[in-house]
Amino acid sequence: MDYEHTCMIRGDGGRALRAILDQICNKWTLLIVATLDQGTLRFTELHHQVPGISQRMLTLTLRNLERDGLITRTVHAEVPPRVEYALTPTGKSLIAPALALAGWAITHAPGIEASREAYAIRH
Amino acid sequence: MDYEHTCMIRGDGGRALRAILDQICNKWTLLIVATLDQGTLRFTELHHQVPGISQRMLTLTLRNLERDGLITRTVHAEVPPRVEYALTPTGKSLIAPALALAGWAITHAPGIEASREAYAIRH
DNA sequence: CAGCATCCAGCACGATACTG
DNA sequence: CAGTATCGTGCTGGATGCTG
Numbered sequence: 001m002d003y004e005h006t007c008m009i010r011g012d013g014g015r016a017l018r019a020i021l022d023q024i025c026n027k028w029t030l031l032i033v034a035t036l037d038q039g040t041l042r043f044t045e046l047h048h049q050v051p052g053i054s055q056r057m058l059t060l061t062l063r064n065l066e067r068d069g070l071i072t073r074t075v076h077a078e079v080p081p082r083v084e085y086a087l088t089p090t091g092k093s094l095i096a097p098a099l100a101l102a103g104w105a106i107t108h109a110p111g112i113e114a115s116r117e118a119y120a121i122r123h
Numbered sequence: 124m125d126y127e128h129t130c131m132i133r134g135d136g137g138r139a140l141r142a143i144l145d146q147i148c149n150k151w152t153l154l155i156v157a158t159l160d161q162g163t164l165r166f167t168e169l170h171h172q173v174p175g176i177s178q179r180m181l182t183l184t185l186r187n188l189e190r191d192g193l194i195t196r197t198v199h200a201e202v203p204p205r206v207e208y209a210l211t212p213t214g215k216s217l218i219a220p221a222l223a224l225a226g227w228a229i230t231h232a233p234g235i236e237a238s239r240e241a242y243a244i245r246h
Numbered sequence: 247c248a249g250c251a252t253c254c255a256g257c258a259c260g261a262t263a264c265t266g
Numbered sequence: 267c268a269g270t271a272t273c274g275t276g277c278t279g280g281a282t283g284c285t286g
Contacts, residue, residue, distance in 0.1 A: 018154065020228045020232055022150060024224070027259080042268090059268085067242040080267045093227065097220070104217060105140055112213075115192030150278080177279070177280055180280085198248095206249085
C-alpha cells in the first residue's frame, strides 16, 4: 500500500475529506449509485430496486447526489410527469471503489458475524 | 465493471450487506483503520492522530472494531496502564478498498465542491 | 493513561398525509 | 408520477466530570 494515500486519509487533510466520505458512505448513497450503474432510471424504478428505502430518503439522497454532481436529473414535460436519473462521469467513477468496498464486505461478512458472536459470548 | 458484484450490492442481498457497510463506512471507522495501517498504536496516540475525534467516539469505535475482529486490543499489566491497538489480517485487508474510496474522495473533492457552489447559486 | 458515566442537542430516518 | 409537508423517535456524537 503506498504511503502517499495513507497520508491523505489520515493527517489533517482529513477534515474536509471526512465530510465528503460521510456524504458518500451514508446509508443510501452507495446503494443508489450502484443501482444507477444499470443505466437511466425513473423515480419509481429506483424506489422499487433499492430495497427498504422510503420515498422521503430517496428524494433527499437523489437531491444530494445531484447537488454534488454525481447524477443528472432530467424532467420531461409530459403528463404524467417523467423524471429520469442517470450517473454523470464523476458518478460512474465512484462505482469502482464502491464495489471494492462492497466486495470486501461480502467477502468478510461471515467472519465478522462469527467474530461478533464470539465476542457476545465472552461478554 | 463486472455484473456479478453489481448484483451483490444491489438486489436483496443488500439488507445484511448494508448493515455491515453502515458499520464500516461510519464517521470514524475508516479513519481509524487507515491510521492503524502505520502499525501498533496506543489509545492516546490514536486520539492525537485522528483529527477531531472525541474520547468517547474513539472508545466506542475501537470496541466495535475489536468486536468485529478487525483490530486486537492488548492490555499491558503495568502502571501506568498501556493499551495497544493493532490491525488483524482482516483489518489489514480493509485498507486497500478504504484507500480506494479515500482516493476517489480526494480526487473528486474539488469538483464536488464546485458543483455544490454552482447548485447553491441556482437555488 | 485509558477509560466509563451522564447529560443533552441535533438530525437521520420512517410513517403518514397531501399535491401539481 | 414524482414528489412536498409535517410529525415523531431513536441514534449519533459532543461536553463534562469521575475512576483504577
